[in-house]
Amino acid sequence: MTDVPQLARQVLERMGADVPFSSAGSDGGGDLICRSPIDGSEIGRLTSHTPDEVRDAIGRAQEAFLAWRVVPAPVRGAFVRELGELLREHKDDLGRLVSIEAGKITSEGLGEVQEMIDICDLAVGLSRQLHGLTIATERPGHRMMEQWHPLGVVGVISAFNFPVAVWSWNAALAFVCGDAVVWKPSEKTLLTALACQALAAEAARRSGAPEHLSQVVLGAREVGEALVDDPRVPLVSATGSTRMGREVAPRVAARLGRSLLELGGNNAAVVAPSADLDLAVRGIVFSAVGTAGQRCTSLRRVIAHRSIKDELVERLAAAYTTLPIGSPLDDSTLVGPLIDEPAAAAYDAAVKQAQAGGGTLVVGGTRADGVEGGVYVTPAIVDMPAQTEIVRAETFAPLLHVLTYDTLDEAIALHNEVTQGLSSAIFTLDVREAETFVSAVGSDCGIANVNIGPSGAEIGGAFGGEKDTGGGRESGSDAWRAYMRRATNTVNYSTELPLAQGVEFG
Numbered sequence: 001m002t003d004v005p006q007l008a009r010q011v012l013e014r015m016g017a018d019v020p021f022s023s024a025g026s027d028g029g030g031d032l033i034c035r036s037p038i039d040g041s042e043i044g045r046l047t048s049h050t051p052d053e054v055r056d057a058i059g060r061a062q063e064a065f066l067a068w069r070v071v072p073a074p075v076r077g078a079f080v081r082e083l084g085e086l087l088r089e090h091k092d093d094l095g096r097l098v099s100i101e102a103g104k105i106t107s108e109g110l111g112e113v114q115e116m117i118d119i120c121d122l123a124v125g126l127s128r129q130l131h132g133l134t135i136a137t138e139r140p141g142h143r144m145m146e147q148w149h150p151l152g153v154v155g156v157i158s159a160f161n162f163p164v165a166v167w168s169w170n171a172a173l174a175f176v177c178g179d180a181v182v183w184k185p186s187e188k189t190l191l192t193a194l195a196c197q198a199l200a201a202e203a204a205r206r207s208g209a210p211e212h213l214s215q216v217v218l219g220a221r222e223v224g225e226a227l228v229d230d231p232r233v234p235l236v237s238a239t240g241s242t243r244m245g246r247e248v249a250p251r252v253a254a255r256l257g258r259s260l261l262e263l264g265g266n267n268a269a270v271v272a273p274s275a276d277l278d279l280a281v282r283g284i285v286f287s288a289v290g291t292a293g294q295r296c297t298s299l300r301r302v303i304a305h306r307s308i309k310d311e312l313v314e315r316l317a318a319a320y321t322t323l324p325i326g327s328p329l330d331d332s333t334l335v336g337p338l339i340d341e342p343a344a345a346a347y348d349a350a351v352k353q354a355q356a357g358g359g360t361l362v363v364g365g366t367r368a369d370g371v372e373g374g375v376y377v378t379p380a381i382v383d384m385p386a387q388t389e390i391v392r393a394e395t396f397a398p399l400l401h402v403l404t405y406d407t408l409d410e411a412i413a414l415h416n417e418v419t420q421g422l423s424s425a426i427f428t429l430d431v432r433e434a435e436t437f438v439s440a441v442g443s444d445c446g447i448a449n450v451n452i453g454p455s456g457a458e459i460g461g462a463f464g465g466e467k468d469t470g471g472g473r474e475s476g477s478d479a480w481r482a483y484m485r486r487a488t489n490t491v492n493y494s495t496e497l498p499l500a501q502g503v504e505f506g
Helices: 004-014 051-068 073-089 091-102 106-126 165-177 190-207 221-229 242-254 277-293 309-320 341-356 408-416 431-437 479-483
Strands: 032-035 042-046 142-150 153-157 180-184 214-216 235-239 258-262 267-271 299-305 360-363 380-383 399-405 423-427 447-450 484-492
Touching: 004 042, 004 091, 004 190, 032 190, 042 190, 051 153, 051 180, 051 214, 051 221, 073 091, 073 106, 073 165, 073 190, 091 106, 091 190, 106 165, 153 165, 153 221, 165 180, 165 190, 165 479, 180 221, 190 214, 221 235, 221 242, 235 242, 235 479, 242 258, 267 277, 267 408, 277 299, 277 309, 277 399, 277 423, 299 309, 299 408, 309 360, 309 380, 309 399, 341 360, 341 380, 341 399, 399 408, 408 431, 423 431, 431 447, 479 484
Parallel strands: 153 180, 153 235, 180 214, 235 258, 267 299, 267 423, 299 399, 380 399, 423 447
Antiparallel strands: 032 042, 142 484, 360 380
């Protein structure tokens, strides 16, 4: 049996993270308990920051920003390049720490760190491409252009399920855009945040970036509120539940700040009569049970055509019975633990509610046998007669609801009926169905895929969704613009002063 706390401390030491563990009850400290979902063991205790300490951290970040904003963007990219190299050097250790603290299987932990490396690569290239426009002007002897300038201190609030990648999506772009970052990680995944901060501090030292460009603040609600309410933080990027987003957005808006929200998902895959079922089964299983169903992009609903639904469900059930469940540190494991007991209780309740709503439990839905320590469940498939209240809700666990449709219009209506709008997919070999699904009359999500599941996005595309998902966009494409402010400049190089729109004055 692996000594998980000892392994975690060894990994932190190798990464140069001097974690200030404290004792329970010492001077009011030790209030944040770092546990591993693998076996429930306590790794150590940390002390929450006070709101005053959060404000001090923001002040240090603001000072770093004032120096950083005048550094040429390609030079800022050198800092992110150093961060990317350190992530490559410590990929195995940080991936292992993600598994220890978030419960992800080994390949997913490593994949999350690779995602960080990829966004650093993208950001380094971006540091030479923060383009504005030259705009045609109606006034002779004038030039009109658009410039993008650094925004300020960016607040990042992240969730436990992607404990390091979400920070990197925001931070890598913010750094090359000229911003400083203050990060409040989930109370459930503090150690990975401190490990990332150690790497960021070392990258700053190597590249000559300001010392306090990257800051981490630890704690619960009052720490997040201090970050959200501070007028020196022009942008708050928050990842979490829709409920959390509904609280963050108006508080930031009250001070006329900006929010970038990545909230809940209730993602579906339509499976058409022409679908390659072998492909569909593989895509559905990973999307539904990867990270034990604890991704915002996890597949929650399958909308299958009546003609192939029974065969599809049979194949999925057969695949589910072969899934190895256990410690994510075991390379053979495909389904690791839920993050904690409350998550398992919510899963149990959702399975019962689906059955009470007329659903037939096809497979799973119980606690896993023969797995010691943490909270392990068997992934569930429930055949539903209709899209009931529990189907419309997001259950953060491996619970897959199967619905039936007869026409594509009906499938799209079922798909879009829920309030969330993050990711979606269709499995079809019919080009008309595929194009309809990704068109304006198809999926209403921020991500719409064909013949791949909804889970697993690449860095090059902007990530985010609509409706209750919050409307934010992170990572690739033009997501960098969220971290900058736009200025339109008109330069008069003539000796005249013509006014726009033909206005005459005097």
